[in-house]
Every structure is written in structure tokens, then in C-alpha cells.
Amino acid sequence: MSEPAIDYAAVFQALPGGVMLLTPRFMIADVNEALLWRAGREHGQLIGRYLFDVFPDNPDDPDASGVRNVKASLERVLATGVRDTMPLQRYDIEAPGRPGVFEERYWRPVNAPVLDAGGRVVLIVHRVEDVTEIVRAGALDRGADRDRMEAELYTRARELQEVNERLRQAHAREREVVLALQEAMLPAPRPVGHHRAAVRYRPAVGALNVCGDWYDLAELPGDRMAVAVGDVVGHGLDAACVMGQLRSALSAATLVAAGPAQALEVVGLYARSVDGAESTTAVQAIIDWTTHTIAYSSAGHPPPALLHPDGTVELLDRATDPPLGARPEHVDRPEAHAAFEDDAVLVLYTDGLIERRREDIDVGLARLADALTRHRHAGPEELADALLAELLLPGGATDDTALVVIRL
Structure with a gap:
């Protein structure tokens, strides 16, 4: 007796974690139900749109770096064809039905390539775990020591991102010199x-x-x-x-x-x-x-x-x-x-x-x-x-x- 065929589209929608499929130009090709629920969006609001048009940085937060960090990770996947696991990210999103009002959110993103037979990246699987409640619970319920630890970890993550950005800028300047030569x-x-x-x-x-x-x-x-x-x-x-x-x-x-x-x-x-x-x-x-x-x-x-x-x-x-x-x-x-x-x-x-x-x-x-x-x-x-x-x-x-x- 043959095994029943697997409905991978149904599997994708049933995945418990939020998953989004992106094209090499970072256009949204598909999303599953878990991501729609976490983001508070409808399917038609996302499909066919540029990722960072749908999820921009909070304009009221001068330190917002979600777009920059996620885009850099996606570009690494395109360049190398290798999965990229990102550190904890604060990436606020607009509240559903309240344009211009952003909610504080924390995520653990992973970006993985889908390659064709020629080794080209044809899709990127963007999986995100919403850990906002965990971060908030740590701040509220686990005492002052744990609260300070969470704050210290977050501060260190921000500092590391700033160091990486300075290194990127220095490398970019050296790249300009090398290309001119x-x-x-x-x-x-x-x-x-x-x-x-x-x-x-x-x-x-x-x-x-x-x-x-x-x-x-x-x-x-x-x-x-x-x-x-x-x-x-x-x-x-x-x-x-x-x-x-x-x-x-x-x-x-x-x-x-x-x-x-x-x-x-x-x-x-x-x-x-x-x-x-x-x-x-x-x-x-x-x-x-x-x-x-x-x-x-x-x-x-x-x-x-x-x-x-x-x-x-x-x-x-x-x-x-x-x-x-x-x-x-x-x-x-x-x-x-x-x-x-x-x-x-x-x-x-x-x-x-x-x-x-x-x-x-x-x-x-x-x-x-x-x-x-x-x-x-x-x-x-x-x-x-x-x-x-x-x-x-x-x-x-x-x-x-x-x-x-x-x-x-």
C-alpha cells in the first residue's frame, strides 16, 4: 500500500512558528498562519509586497536597527547560500488597525536559503520566534538580578551591533580604495x-x-x-x-x-x-x-x-x-x-x-x-x-x- 502524498502547502500553514517566504528581492511570496497571527496582519496585506515596506522601523525610535540588521542577514544568505541565525532583535511593528502606532516587540530570526539545481538562491525562508512575552516576563517576574541580566544582555547586543556597523563602514571605505586601485x-x-x-x-x-x-x-x-x-x-x-x-x-x-x-x-x-x-x-x-x-x-x-x-x-x-x-x-x-x-x-x-x-x-x-x-x-x-x-x-x-x- 503506497504512502499518502504529503501536502506541503498544508504543512507550511500548520507550522507552529512564524514563517515567511521571500524572493531574492525581499518581496513576500508567502506567509503561514502563525506569522499572520503574531504580526496581526491579513494574508492580502503582505503577499507581493516588499518586506521592509510592510515592516518598517519605528520612526520614533532613533536607535531602531531592525530593518538594517535583518536586511544585512538576508544579504549574507544571498551572497553565501548559507543559513544565517540572528541574535535577539528588538523590531517594533505597527499595531493592527492603528497606523503610526508601534508596539515594542522582540524576535529571534533565522534566514535559510532555498537553492535551485544551479546553486542559486531562489527563495529565503525567514522564520521568526516572537519572544516579546518572555523578555517582558523576565523584566517583571524574575527579580532585580534577572532584570539586570536581561538589560545587560540587550545592551551588549546593541553594542555588538554598533561595533559590527563600524567595521562594515571601515570595510566599505577600504573596498572603495581597493576598487579605485x-x-x-x-x-x-x-x-x-x-x-x-x-x-x-x-x-x-x-x-x-x-x-x-x-x-x-x-x-x-x-x-x-x-x-x-x-x-x-x-x-x-x-x-x-x-x-x-x-x-x-x-x-x-x-x-x-x-x-x-x-x-x-x-x-x-x-x-x-x-x-x-x-x-x-x-x-x-x-x-x-x-x-x-x-x-x-x-x-x-x-x-x-x-x-x-x-x-x-x-x-x-x-x-x-x-x-x-x-x-x-x-x-x-x-x-x-x-x-x-x-x-x-x-x-x-x-x-x-x-x-x-x-x-x-x-x-x-x-x-x-x-x-x-x-x-x-x-x-x-x-x-x-x-x-x-x-x-x-x-x-x-x-x-x-x-x-x-x-x-x-
Whole structure:
């Protein structure tokens, strides 16, 4: 005898704790009966509305921080795909039927992601436990010592929130400095000869998860172009400085090297003398329009993608070696060649474009190939924008992303 099917919608409504389903834009998708009862709201007053429009901070409380704290937690869930349990929050809400009148309320919130098959956060489960009565009972019935303890805990929680906010602001200022340095060191988008190319850099979500990635394009004699991307391990100012050194070294080596393998060998030797350059990955391709061939070599980097005019995608993965400076002794790096037809597209990128937490890299490469095939008729600028829109997580990636798209 088969087991009866579980009515999960009925289970959701019967949950004893207040639960709300939010979209990645923090719009309310659904609520259960327990939350409606605790909040004193009707179902139609919440569905389809922005969370913080329905539950704003108390405008009469200058210290109100409920919106800021809850929003920060939700953004962490979007960025990491990991559950976030919040400390006790005072978050006053408007009294039912009394606009502008706020009731003092205390909550214990937990925010948990719902992921799709690609690892994207498609919903956030926002569960709240109303502990207002417990907090008040502690103040009224458990004596002066317990009352002082509750007040001390609440004060310490407020102080911790203030410290976290100051740290966030300091990190935000440092992030601005790092991004300005990154912008100054990376070449500005410009035409390379008569060839159509598009470049993109997207910083990661988070204060300092930026500036390990770079790209570079350069014209070479004989209707040739050198294009490269790389990824320094680490983030922040140190990574930005290492990135600038390695990008400049590779750009200089390209002008005198016999090909991309030799250029990466030179930079690999140089990387051994640069603190923080260990395990940097990079890939370089030299495009020759006279012979319609691409010479390439990779130092532990994800493979470039060659989109042929018929929509098939070829991953250039036949010349991959360990990252820069990883070998204790010098070994010649491999180099391979691929042929292309007019109107093909070459795409180089860093791992932020394809990698997802708890997902095999082949899944991300397949996702990239599918997007390239579907957008194969787009120009470089439109294709670059489409790839970022489709492949980066809705709440932003946890690693920065560099992308180069060239129509051949």
C-alpha cells in the first residue's frame, strides 16, 4: 500500500512558528498562519509586497536597527547560500488597525536559503520566534538580578551591533580604495585594432572579496592579438598589488616571448619572488587572423571557450599546467593551437563566472556553453552582458569576475 502524498502547502500553514517566504528581492511570496497571527496582519496585506515596506522601523525610535540588521542577514544568505541565525532583535511593528502606532516587540530570526539545481538562491525562508512575552516576563517576574541580566544582555547586543556597523563602514571605505586601485591598473575598454572586443570586471559581494582578477589585451605585429586573464589567490589591497605586478610582467613578456607558453614560463619564474603570488592562475591566448589559429597555454586556469559560428562550443583545455610558481623546478609549459572561422567568438574568464559552492566545475562549464550557444548572434558587448546576467548569482558572486569576449 503506497504512502499518502504529503501536502506541503498544508504543512507550511500548520507550522507552529512564524514563517515567511521571500524572493531574492525581499518581496513576500508567502506567509503561514502563525506569522499572520503574531504580526496581526491579513494574508492580502503582505503577499507581493516588499518586506521592509510592510515592516518598517519605528520612526520614533532613533536607535531602531531592525530593518538594517535583518536586511544585512538576508544579504549574507544571498551572497553565501548559507543559513544565517540572528541574535535577539528588538523590531517594533505597527499595531493592527492603528497606523503610526508601534508596539515594542522582540524576535529571534533565522534566514535559510532555498537553492535551485544551479546553486542559486531562489527563495529565503525567514522564520521568526516572537519572544516579546518572555523578555517582558523576565523584566517583571524574575527579580532585580534577572532584570539586570536581561538589560545587560540587550545592551551588549546593541553594542555588538554598533561595533559590527563600524567595521562594515571601515570595510566599505577600504573596498572603495581597493576598487579605485583596481580600476587604475586594469586597461580601460578600448578597440584593439579593428577587432571587436568587450571586457568586464564585476567585484564580489562583500567588503574585501575583490581585486584578485585581471584581464589584458594587446596588439601584436602581423594582425595578431594577445589576450589574457588571471586570478590571484586572496583579496583586498595585497591581492590588488600582486595582480598589478603579474599583469604588467605578463604584458611585457608577451612582447618578446615566442608564444603564450613561454610568456607564462617567464611570469611563473617572476612569481616566485613576489609575496602573495603563489598559486596564481592565468591563461593567455594569441589570436592570429592571418592563419586563423589561436595559440594558447594555461597555468591552472579554467579553459577559454571558443564559440564556432554553428553554435558548437570548444573548450581550449589541451595545454593546462599547474598555477604560476607552483613547481619547485622549472619545466617547459605546454602550448596548443585551435583553428577558427570568421565570426567565431573567443571567451576568457575567471572562475567567478562559472563556479558555485558545492557544485562540480563541469556543471558551470556546461552552463557557460549553453549560454554561448543561445546568444551566439549577439555582439561582444551584448554577449558579455548576457553572460554576466545569466551566470552570476542573483545576489552577486562571492568571488570577483573578469571576462573578455572577442568576435573573431
